[in-house]
Amino acid sequence: MPMPRNPIAYSRLFPLIAASMVCAGCATPVAVRTLSAELVKTQRVYTVSLHAYFGSVEKFAEAQVKVAEIRIDEITAEINRDFAQRANSALAGAATPVERQKIIDQLIRAVGNNVNTDQPLKHKIEESVASLKQKDAELEAAYQAILAASEKLDEYIQLKKTNELVIDQLVQSVSINGQKITSIVEAITRIATELSLTISKARS
């Protein structure tokens, strides 16, 4: 015998379905949403910190380059003074203009070579710092990509999924809220018992 299509039965069935969905639906828990949002927020702040940190390290490295170059120049000047001192001593003993010219030429060559050897060293130092800056930029870019991925994931987590939206609609329809969940569960039990009895009566 088919059950009569009673509007009252429908009106009881509807909140039952709604409440069941609230209980069994796969809504993203608030804790997950909150953590995800906080993670993205923290990563955004961290990006700024990372940028500032790299900036400071790079400035420090640049300062160290200057210090190193100054010291190299000082040593070079010291060596040049030694060359000049040696040339002076040699000039004192030079008997002919040719010998004197030879000493002067040797001095010019020695000083020139001395200065020229500094360039590869300075270049090597500058390249090292450039390498640091390059790696910093790569790290920052990589972290930006990580942040972008987190943001996209968070966007999905914060998104009201279809099932959640349906639940919201139904919950709105039966005018319930989170605080009423307990009473709804009690109502479900009661209605389920009632339905069970109705079905049993209909069968007998």
Add this chain to the structure above:
Amino acid sequence: MTIEELSNQLSQLTSELESAPDDESKFELKLLSHELEKQVIAATFDPLAELETLSLADVEHLKSLAIGVKQAIEDDQRRTKLVLEIIAIARTALRVAGVALPGFIL
């Protein structure tokens, strides 16, 4: 022996020879000591040059996966729109059928 150790030994030897009479070998030794000092200064930056070999995490994979998530978001938005339309139709149908639903503004 590192460049720094060698430089230190040469500096020490140069200091010890300070009182000795000037000659070409003393001059060459002093020169070598200075040259080594410059090398030591330049070598302090070597750790930075090693950064070139430092490998970073591959983030390209994340980029492609993020595209998948973007697609999932769009799919869900479309699905939601469809479900909302179905609910609206169902409400209208129930109203037409005369079914009273608590809380519904029909």
